[in-house]
Amino acid sequence: MENSTRPVFTFGVIADIQYADIDDGLNFLKTRTRYYRNSLKLLRSAIQGWKEERVDPSFILQLGDIIDGYNKNHEASDRALETVINEFENSLVKVHNVWGNHEFYNFNRNTLFASLINSGEKGEPGSGLIDDEIYAYHFSPAPKFRFVVLDAYDVSIIGRDPTNEKYNQAIKILKEHNNNDDLNHPPVSGCLDQRFVKFNGAFSQEQLQWFDEVLTLADQKHERVTIVSHLPVHPYSTDPICLAWNYDAMLSIIHSHKSVVCFIAGHDHDGGYHKDESGIHHLTLEGVIETHPDSNAFGTVYVYDDRMVLKGNGRVEDRVLVYPNSF
Ligand SMILES: Nc1ncnc2c1ncn2[C@@H]1O[C@H](COP(=O)(O)OP(=O)(O)O)[C@@H](O)[C@H]1O
Numbered sequence: 144m145e146n147s148t149r150p151v152f153t154f155g156v157i158a159d160i161q162y163a164d165i166d167d168g169l170n171f172l173k174t175r176t177r178y179y180r181n182s183l184k185l186l187r188s189a190i191q192g193w194k195e196e197r198v199d200p201s202f203i204l205q206l207g208d209i210i211d212g213y214n215k216n217h218e219a220s221d222r223a224l225e226t227v228i229n230e231f232e233n234s235l236v237k238v239h240n241v242w243g244n245h246e247f248y249n250f251n252r253n254t255l256f257a258s259l260i261n262s263g264e265k266g267e268p269g270s271g272l273i274d275d276e277i278y279a280y281h282f283s284p285a286p287k288f289r290f291v292v293l294d295a296y297d298v299s300i301i302g303r304d305p306t307n308e309k310y311n312q313a314i315k316i317l318k319e320h321n322n323n324d325d326l327n328h329p330p331v332s333g334c335l336d337q338r339f340v341k342f343n344g345a346f347s348q349e350q351l352q353w354f355d356e357v358l359t360l361a362d363q364k365h366e367r368v369t370i371v372s373h374l375p376v377h378p379y380s381t382d383p384i385c386l387a388w389n390y391d392a393m394l395s396i397i398h399s400h401k402s403v404v405c406f407i408a409g410h411d412h413d414g415g416y417h418k419d420e421s422g423i424h425h426l427t428l429e430g431v432i433e434t435h436p437d438s439n440a441f442g443t444v445y446v447y448d449d450r451m452v453l454k455g456n457g458r459v460e461d462r463v464l465v466y467p468n469s470f
Pocket residue numbers: 170171172208244245325327328329342410
């Protein structure tokens with residue numbers, strides 16, 4: 144991973160911490176252990192790891208599910224969030240927070256917008272949040288580089304009030320594809336249809352249009368764009384049960400622009416990677432919550448003019464992400 148030239152900047156990545164002050168448990172299918180309490184210790188060691196890197200990260204991408212939904216049952220949501228945020232504050236760098244399903248199990252949208260995990264307000268002028276309904280924004284940490292944070296639960300049942308039009312849209316989409324009484328139970332037919340479960344969501348038309356406009360400007364400026372979302376959008380980078388409902392609409396916008404180099408997601412705790420037909424890297428980061436206490440799951444990304452170099456820790460593999468030769 145050694146490189147003679149200095150990176151333009153670096154950033155840290157971490158996904159699915161899902162902290163709760165409860166004993167270890169299992170995932171729904173009882174195939175993986177979830178280390179609820181230990182996830183805080185792994186975050187602490189990630190922060191220590193970033194501090195010890197020779198090049199300090201400019202910022203950290205926290206890919207969503209920062210605390211677990213169990214906190215809600217124990218009336219511990221505020222306390223758990225504060226605990227994790229205090230830990231992040233030790234990093235002394237800006238954290239860009241993505242919102243995942245567990246954010247919405249714990250809090251409603253208005254509470255989240257007013258919380259410390261709304262990192263969108265402090266963006267550079269003209270690049271803040273779309274509006275007070277959709278948690279999506281973009282920022283440029285260095286000339287010629289841009290990051291877009293997406294709201295994959297814009298159209299969903301979780302996080303939207305039943306009186307909201309997007310809640311109705313979500314119910315309609317789900318019921319068209321999923322006949323189960325329990326909408327968290329995936330439909331069996333057609334592999335990709337498994338994504339039509341309640342714990343996923345979609346990007347609204349309004350968000351897709353905004354995203355298209357952001358990428359058009361980025362193309363004109365010859366910027367390299369990295370996209371961040373809780374839900375992955377490429378079928379080959381993830382278990383199909385984790386995909387955003389309208390992943391295909393998102394992919395077709397991505398492929399109609401030259402500026403995109405990488406899409407980073409969480410949600411699928413096993414992680415995944417795929418370089419697509421346009422040379423865009425789809426990276427799904429391994430989740431902290433299902434990482435053994437003796438291991439870890441975080442990365443540091445060194446950004447150069449022609450590539451990004453991911454230095455993984457624990458379960459996260461090292462990768463060299465060469466940009467598609469597009470401009
Ligand atoms: N196959 C399934 N059938 C029914 N419910 C499920 C299934 N998989 C997950 N769930 C439920 O959906 C919710 C989200 O699943 P979970 O595995 O906790 O998501 P995450 O990976 O984001 O933690 C939980 O309430 C879980 O019990």
